Amino acid sequence: MTGRSLLYSRRLPEGEVTFATRRPIDLPRLMECVAAESVGGTAVFVGTVRRGAEDGPVAGIEYSAYEEMLDAEFGLIVEEAASRWPQGRFAAQHRLGRVPAGEASIAVVAATPHRAEAMEACRYIIEEAKKRLPVWKKEIFDDGATEWRENPVKQADAERA
């Protein structure tokens, strides 16, 4: 089931958009997924590979994942969001493989009747995704050198498991 997941709004037909993708993220498609008559506010977060890193110009990032768990964990995060914001509609994608600098690696879309919840739900999903999704990244520099990058881990998170 590598990279083939359902997710997103529980009201969407399964399989419409897969969470993990090896192609460029299709934000308009994600926004279509959450559109509905009840929606008054849609919040989006897009994470992009930055060119300028600490150690020199980054050509891109190679993302790898434990894909089955990525789907499962993201499903949990969306379930949590759906129970906190029952009227929310959610869509997201994480790109895997090599993502060139300037392109998006992750996008989260949250749509709700009113604006505050849309922004809160979007933020909840991206923050949890950053902490929990089993995804790893290796920076690729212009000269071909590579380096694994890990998100800063808070001690409390490390002890969570």
Add this chain to the structure above:
Amino acid sequence: MTGRSLLYSRRLPEGEVTFATRRPIDLPRLMECVAAESVGGTAVFVGTVRRGAEDGPVAGIEYSAYEEMLDAEFGLIVEEAASRWPQGRFAAQHRLGRVPAGEASIAVVAATPHRAEAMEACRYIIEEAKKRLPVWKKEIFDDGATEWRENPVKQADAERA
């Protein structure tokens, strides 16, 4: 200068996108405006005309504005955001005239090196815009009836001026 404004990131050439528009909001264009090598996170908020209102099915909303002041006030809001998030790049549009249910009336895009500031800046801009922009809306129901809608005003805001 009705509806013909500059704004957005102070680093963008003037006049690229006008803030007030009578055409559908062009979100991909706004996102292009803020793209840059330094950007790691882009937060977006889109406000949409909801079909289901309290008083019956809404066909659309007619937005009107004091357009010169709309440009000036939005310029101030962006200046405030730029001074709080100096590395931020911002773009936004507010649609005027009749907006059919399901279509966007406002979009705000904030791009920064890291994700937290992008979401905070986007939220700052949309909240200030809602409170301060001289824009008014008249709901148009399926049966042709109309009704002015005003945002709920907190006493503290009303006394600000």
Add this chain to the structure above:
Amino acid sequence: MEFRNPQEPAETLSIRVRLFARYAEVVGRESFTFELPHPATVSDVVALMRARVPNGNLIPEQPLVAVNLQHVRADRPVHDGEELALLPPVAGG
């Protein structure tokens, strides 16, 4: 016989009032020009408009007012030739 110091402001102020959205709708017009004696404040202009204009009393006694694209207080003096914008509670987004 009237003596007038040329350094002093005009005895009469000409003030344009612009109305928007619901306010324009209730009085059926988008602008008026009023003459009123110097000195006067924003709230004097609003009071005059509410008294003189048909349905003017449907506009609040203390609406939001902008001059030169900026919000102003009701006790701000007005100057000859200025334009006051009366703004209903906003509803953007």
Add this chain to the structure above:
Amino acid sequence: MEFRNPQEPAETLSIRVRLFARYAEVVGRESFTFELPHPATVSDVVALMRARVPNGNLIPEQPLVAVNLQHVRADRPVHDGEELALLPPVAGG
């Protein structure tokens, strides 16, 4: 002479370990299968792998571990046939 109660678990556990990202890179492989005596915990499996596998000592003593797609604690017992995933600190988004 050995007496074995058929209700009891196997004396030997066969455990598959999967490695990801940097961990797979340092040991040069993405999976191993180990046999170890019952009973054993997650941390016993990790200790065995660190001792047996070339460069295994470069993997932390207490890495994040998942079983059945869920995070588990180091003191969790392991069962015959299970798969343990050793996860480097995450770096998504």
